[in-house]
Structures are given as structure tokens and as C-alpha cells.
Amino acid sequence: MQTATTDTAFQARVAAEADREVAAFLAAHDDDVRALAHRPAMARLLALAAVFTEPGSGYFAQETLATAMRRCLDRLETLQGPTGLFDGTNLSSPPDSAFTLNDACLAVRLVRATETPDHLLAEVDERLEAIIATSVDAMVAGGVHTPNHRWELSAALAQINTLHPRQDIGARIEQWLAEGIDQLPDGMYSERSPLYATAVTNPSLLTIADATGRTDLLDHVRRNLAAFLPWFNADGTVESVFSRRQDQWMQFGAAPFLHLYRRLAAQDGRADFAAAATWLARLPLHEPAKLLALTRLDPWLSAALPADPPSHAAALPAPLAPAAAALESCGAYRFRGAGSVATVFGGCDPLVPGVGSGLATNPTFLRFGHGAAVLSDLRLSRSFFDLGPFRSQDTVRQGGVLVLAEQLEANFYQPLPPARQRPDGIYALEHEGRFSAGMEFSSRAADVHWLATEIRIKAAGGEVGLDIGFEGTHTAFALELTFQPGGVLDGVEPAGAHGTFQLLGGTGTYRVGTDVIEFGPGLPADPDTPATYNPGESYRYLGGTNAAGGTKVYITGRTSGTHRFTVRGYTLAD
Template identity: 75%
Template sequence: MDTAFLEQVSRAADRHVADFLATHDDDDVQALAHRPAMARLLDLVTVFTETGSSFHLADRPGAAMGPCLDRLEALQGPTGLFDGTNLCSPPDSAFTLNDVCLALRLIRRLAAPGPLLEEVDARLSAIVARSVDAMVAGGVHTPNHRWELCAALAQVNLLQPRADIPPRIAQWLAEGIDQLPDGMYSERSPLYATAVTNPSLLTIADCADRPELVDHVRRNLTAFLPWFNGDGTVESVFSRRQDQWMAFGAAPFLHLYRRLAAQDGRPDFAAAAAWLARFPLHEPAKLLAIARLDPRLAGTGPAAPPPAAGVLSLPRALAPEEAALESCGVYRFRSGASVATVFGGCDPLVPGVGSGLATNPSFLRFGHGAALLSDVRLSRSFFDLGPFRSQRALRQDRSMVLSEEVQANFYQPLPPERVRADGVYALEHEGRFSAAMEFSARPRDIHRLATEIVVQCDAGHVGLDIGFAGTQTAFALELTFRPGGVLDGVERVGDAGTFRLVAGTGSYRVGNEVIEFGPGLPMDPDDPAGYNPGESYRYLGGTNAAGGVKVYITGRTAGSHRFRFRGYTVPG
């Protein structure tokens, strides 16, 4: 047993439970939705039954269990499902029921649970029994929901076996796991890979005797290895879910790498697990519960290789010189303390900006040590169609070619045969907006703007060549830096935190680590020193603007423009 790891998890679980017990009362619990109510109950059961916990068999966590049970029973509807944001949703209920089953499995490992835990067992078992019919018959609405639902059914079948559960799991699994050739799942999301798909596939593998599913987890974890950052985050710009807009913390990957390191004897997974354990643990009480049920988490794995020199704190297994996820259109190049990430895999916006699409317009990230240029974006004043989004990424050694063409139309009068006496025409969406003008029947004057960006990644340098063809208009290259550093060589524009580079080079320094950028371009009264998310956002008063310290370089879409970024460390 890896006693040091278990003690680390147990201490963190105790701190977590102590924090919520400090404010835990009936009013607090009655405000909880079903998922956090059950998550809290699982945490209480875990520390209450953990011999090494300061809460072992203690009165305070024991008394706090009853209100959580009351809340769960109140929220369970007549169908057996839990009501919430998605109403009586089978997959949302599955998240809660998976935790219900974990708690029941912990209790049933005890030789003598005692009256309190016997009551918890009875009430949770009744919750499970009331849910099964709806869970077996229910449907889903995102890819990962299928596997969360199957995981809940697999655990339920361990505790309350039913003949109709295994065929239902088989029916969902027959669709095939939505894994892309390079190991990413179709949602391309580290959030859902860690919160849903990977843990669910492991649960189904363990509880429904489907060991072949572990290989999908193995491939996904292998794919993620080069995409961790020294600050404890993992790259998510290519995601199709909400984490494409986040700096996503990598801690939820810990138990996945730790389990597969032990199961497969892989030093690279062990290195990832050892590095992840240096950061604050994610959901530590639940991690403790899983470790008690899965001895592979609690045991010692293969020895982790030493960390790489000069690449922040990342071990060598997580810091290869080059990495690519072809299916996501994302590429990474490292040199010493510098790392460049190039993204050219946005989804087409045919249905418009919406959930389930990769639409982040940040096409470059460049970091040198603690200095981070988190987002490079390109806005163009072209019919309010929004920023540059490349849907193609062509690799040429250490260069990436990103391209996009946008168009907008002016519409001519309708042909005589389509003219209506009443003046009422079909309501249509023409790409930018909707109107009752029957756009599809009209001749049009087309305006086009093509943009090509070549990103050249050399040792500690990134070159950016931006070329335009078509309509001449204004552009703004937006550089967003993570706060905490000092800018030099730029001039302030309007609001605090916004600057402009009009000549020469600028720099951004964090400690001894510097990112130099430029050159600037002369100011033009028509150039927009700002970011335009496009009409699809602005019409609703929304934005997808990146947060941070912003520097703009503005110009005209005539010919081509060359920019350069360089990372270096100041001695001393």
C-alpha cells in the first residue's frame, strides 16, 4: 500500500469535510440540488467509515447524514428520477446514482456497519430501487451521457441485480465508444474526459465485466500526456464543450493516471500521476472512496522517471518537443522553457455559435516559463462576422498554415416571377441575420475576405505571417497575456488593462522570464483597437472575449504582415 498517498488523500478529505461542516445546517442542505446533496453524503460516509480519518465514527458527520438523505428523498420524483436543470433527466440522475452506489459499496464492505449506517443503507437502497425502471428505459442528450448512464446501471446491477440491465448496457455500448483516431473522444474535452467518460468506462469495465473498455481510457490518457502545462492546467482550446473557454485544472486526471500506471506498469503514467499529486487534490473525499474500492489506486505503481530540466516542473513524459492531435487541429512545439500551441480546428458555424462546437478563435498560445501569452486572436471589420477561425491546419515541419475565407452578400431585387403582390416573403437566415426577404431567390453581390496565417515555431521563437486577399478593411491582432506581469514598450488605450503597440517591439515580463513581441504598426483612425466577437454574440449583448492583459496591433487587410514572438530569461 502507498501509505504516503493514502495519508495525503485522507488529510485532504478531512479538510474538505471540515470546511463544509462549518456551515452545514438544515437551511444549507435544503438549498442543495440532488447532485451536490449526494456528493456531500458520499463525503460524509467516506470519512465516517475511514479508520484513519479524524471524523471516523464521529457524531458531527453522523448527524449531518440525515438532512442529506431527507433532501435526496424530497428531490426524487414519482418516476424515480431527480428533478433539476434538465428536469427529470436519466443522465443527470445517473451522476447522483453513481455516488449513491459508491456510498452503498463502502458501507457494505464493513463487517459491522452499526445502526446509523444500516439506516443510510436502507434509505439509499430504496432510492436506487425507485429509479431503476426509468434508468433502464431513459434516454440521453450528449455523447458522454451514454457512458454515465451505463456506469450507473452497472453499479446498480451489482447491488440490486435485474435481468433487463445487462441488455440495456449492451445496447448503448453497441453504438461504439465515440473515440477519434488519436485518442480524443468526440467532445474533445478534458473536463468531460475526467468527469464522465473515462471514470464511467472504468466503472463499466469493473462492474459489468467489460475489460476491453479500459483500452479506450488508456488511449485517451496517452493522447493527453503532452498537453499539460507547468502551472497545473491542461490545454483545452480545442474542446467542443465549455472548457474551451477555461484554464482547466489538471488535478481530476490524477486517479485515472494512477490506476492505469498500476494496472499497466507504465512509467509515463506514473510520472503524470506523481506530478499531478503535487497540486491540490480534486474532490479528495470521493478520491478516498474510490481508492478504498479499487486497490490499484491505493497501491504503489511503477517508479516515475525524473523531471526534465528547464521545462518548469513537467516530467519528461509530459514534455515532448512536438505533439499533435490531428483530429482536433491542434499542435504543440517545445524548446527549453518555451512552448507554442497552435490551434486550427474550429468547427463550421453553419448552425451558428452554440453548445457542442469548438469555436474558440484563439489560434496561438505562447509561453516562456511563467510568462504566458494565453490568447492570440485576429479581428477584422468585415460585416460583423467575427474573428478569424481556422477550420484547416496544414503542417509543414515546424510550421502550421491556418486559413479561412468569409463572405457577405448584398442582395439584388427579386426576379419578377418571385415577386408577391402582398409583399410577404419567406423568413430565411442568410448567414449573418434573418429576415423575411427570401434571400435564396435573389441575385447577390458577393464580398470575400481570405486570410492565411503561417505560424513558424523555432527554438524559443514564433513567427507569424498574416496574409489577406479580397476586401480591404481594418484588422486588429489581439494579444492577451495572463495577469501578473509587467508590460513595456506599449501605450495605454482607454480602459485599464488595454494597450496598443504602434512601433517597434513590446515585452511582457514575469519575474526573470520575458515574452517579446512585435513589431507594432502605425495608428490608423479607422483601425479598431479592440476585439469584435461578431454579431451572433453582440446582438444578444454577449461576448467570448478572453480575460487578461490585452495588447492590440492594428492595420489594414492589404498584402501581408509579419510578427514575431520571442521567449527568453533574464539572468539574475
């Protein structure tokens, strides 16, 4: 495969950071290999193989790595089960084994691409070859349990098929691919997760495309990377509030996107992807030793990028900072202006099965940043039958306004009709939406209580206006503003726990350096409207919470009529 001129500076940096990664675990963790699970044991072996085979590495052809490499191989052979699969949280797991086998195949390819014969590399090749061969039957027959597992498993099979060609392997890959790639209309995958997009789906689709010639799969990667462009943050993170996986609760670092943008920037000659790759390269490299292995095997990754880098290192390049962006299928919207960025999220999934893995349930409906000052989470609690915070179930655009809406219902139940009564008093155990009980709720008449909440949001010129309206039950609400720590609050009063405040009138400010976020107006205190966040019974029953961490300010009131609030950013004069 021919590419543009090699980017020698990038290659040298990757090799140097890979050396540091390897040096760190050799110094601190060389003796702990016997405690490693299969995936980190294989990742370590791949890292060692990457620097051992890299002429620009300080570990190039260093036999001092032999002991560490053999310990990793010993550990992998010990952990591989009789079927050829590996155990983890998921026992005898084809998809979990696929992560390890993908790295194993990568290591074998790396070893075989090394021109100089070496007895240690020959041993690594032979022992990994045996591990891979033992797994084939189980991997071909095995199943999955998350959307991305299909592609990780298929990627492993595609690599295995280049080493052990079998007709049934190709047929199995096609069987998985025939389900269709789970890509939403706006380019996100069904899990809506930057973590799984970078760790699994996109790398897997690239691997399958390269190994099988299915170049159509690259179009899915292109669409996903294009969809993510507006969602990077100047602090080196990428927005994940809309994810259906665990990263919806995290500040997800953007560095894992680097090799994806770099590959397709070089292959397609795309200036927007090149701008993203150049900006991402300013961050600490993610898994540099694995990146080194990939650059050795994929010439596109080591090619010079097709466009000049952005002129200002601290700023996001233009392709990553449009004035507005939307992921309609995720209910996510972003607005930039006057040095501020506002992110609106109204795409929570229905909680019919309850809070659980695989659902988007983050109740943060607004994030707002102005320079170093960041309002990381704006949430709304209501004292309504312990059903938890506001989560929009219906988000629409009305001109320049986003309308987020939710209606909650809770019931009191009437006596069972005579025909459903039982002499023994034992009735069907049912879940009625809040709790479960042996009361056969579905056979009872109900008195319904309801509360409708609508939040109208307009973002423009570095300012966000919010109209929060209620209908139905008259009860208390608490608007919770959570700021990233490190700034100074003004205009607020202490409220209960340390680090918790309340805005009782007028406006408050949060300042970091010269960057300021102004918010308000506040509302008077009322003993019946507590300044607190309630995650809902589904969390509290188990002693859990989904509370955001940071400096908190509450504005409290009653669920009657409409309340108008404003959040805006500005910069103080030096």
C-alpha cells in the same frame, strides 16, 4: 484483485484532505442541505460516508456525523420524483440522475465493504437502496442528449445491476455500447474536453469495465490518457482551447486526472502514467473525500506506483513535456524549446448553426509561455460585416509550417425575380449566414464580398513566426495579444480603455520576474484601423462577448498583402 504494495503515504494524505473537506462543509454549510440540488446532496453524503468508514480518518465511526448524513438522505428522498428520476436544469433527467445514482451506488458499496456493523451505516444502506431501486425502470428506459451521457447512464446501470440484477439492465447497457465509443483517431473523445474526459467518460468507462468485465473499454481510457500527456502545463492546468464544451473558455485545473493516471499506472505498470500521477499528486487533491471512497474500493488506486517520481518538483516530467505534440483531429499542436511552449489551435467547428454549446468556437489560435510570462490568447479581428474574429476552417501542415485558413463571405441581394414576387409582400423567413429576415434570400441573385485569411505559423527554438496574409476585401484588422496579468509591458502605448495598449512600431516586451516574451513588430496607428476586439454580431446582438480577460496589446493594420510577426521568449540574467 491483487496489486502491488500499498502506498500508505498517499492513503494517509487522501484521508487527511478528505477530513478537511468534510470539516469545512460541516462548519460552514451544515444547515444549507435543504437548499442543495440532488447531485451536491449526494456528493456530500458520499463524503460523509467515506470519512465515517475510513479507519485513518478523524471522523471514523463518529456518530456526530449522523445528523448531517440523515439530512442528506432526507433531501434526496424529497427531490426524487415519482418516476425515480431527479430534476435539475433538465427535468426528470436520466443522465443527470445517473450522476447522483453513481455516487449512491458507490456509497452503498462502501458501506457494505465496511466490516464493523453500525446502525447508522445500516440506515444509510437501507435508504439509499430504496432510492436506487425506485429509479431502475426509468433509468433503463431513459434517454440522453450529449455524447458523454451515454456512458454516465451506462455506468449507473452497471452499478445498479450489481445491486439489483435484471436481464433488461445488461441489455440496455449493451444497446448503448453498441453505438461505439466516440473516440477520435488521436485519442480524444468527440467532445474534446478535459472536463468531460475526467468527470464523465473515463470514470464511466472504468466503472462499466469493472462491473461488467468489459475490459476492452479500458483501452479507450488508456488512449485518451496517453493523448493528454503532452497537454499539461507547469502551472497545474491542462490545455482546453480545443474543447467543444464550456472548458474551452477556462483555465482547466489538471487535478481531476490524478485517479485516472494512478489507476492505470498501477494496473498496467506504465512509467509514463506513473510520472503523470506523481506530478498531479503535487497539486491540491480534487474532491478528496470521493477519492478516498474510490481508493477504498479500488486497490489499484492505493497501490504504490511503478516508477520513481521525477527529480525536480517544479518541472513537468519528461513524458508530459515532449518537444512536439499534435491532436490532428482537434487541429491542435504544441511545441516546446528553449524554455518556451507554444500551442497552436486551428480546429474551430463551422458556425453554420451559429455559436452554441457543443461547438469548438474559441478564436484563440496561439498561446505562448516562457516561464511565468504567458501570452494566453492571440486573436485576429477583421472589420468584415461583423462576422467575428478569425477561426481557422482549414488547418494543414506543410513541412515545419502550420497553415491556418478561413474564407468569409457576405452578400448584398438583388430584387426577387418576377416569378417569386408576392402581392402581399410576405416572404419566407430565412437565415442567410449573418442574419434572418422575411426576404426569401435563397431566391435572389447575390453580390458576393469575400475575405480570405491565411496564417502561416512556424515554431522552433523558443520562437514563433507568423505570416498573416489576406486576399479579397480591403479593410481593417486588429491583432490582439492578451497576457496573463501580473507582468510589466514595455515598448507599447496606452490605447483607450484601462489595461489596453497598442504597439505602434518596433518590438514590445512583457516581463514577469526574469521571464520575458518579446513580440512585434508594431504598425503605425490609423484612425480607420481601431485597436479593439470584435466578437461578432452573434455575441454583440445579445449584449455578450467572448473576449479574453487579461492585459491587452493591439497591433492594427489593413487587410492587404502579408504581415510578418514574431513572438519569442527569453530569460534575463540574474
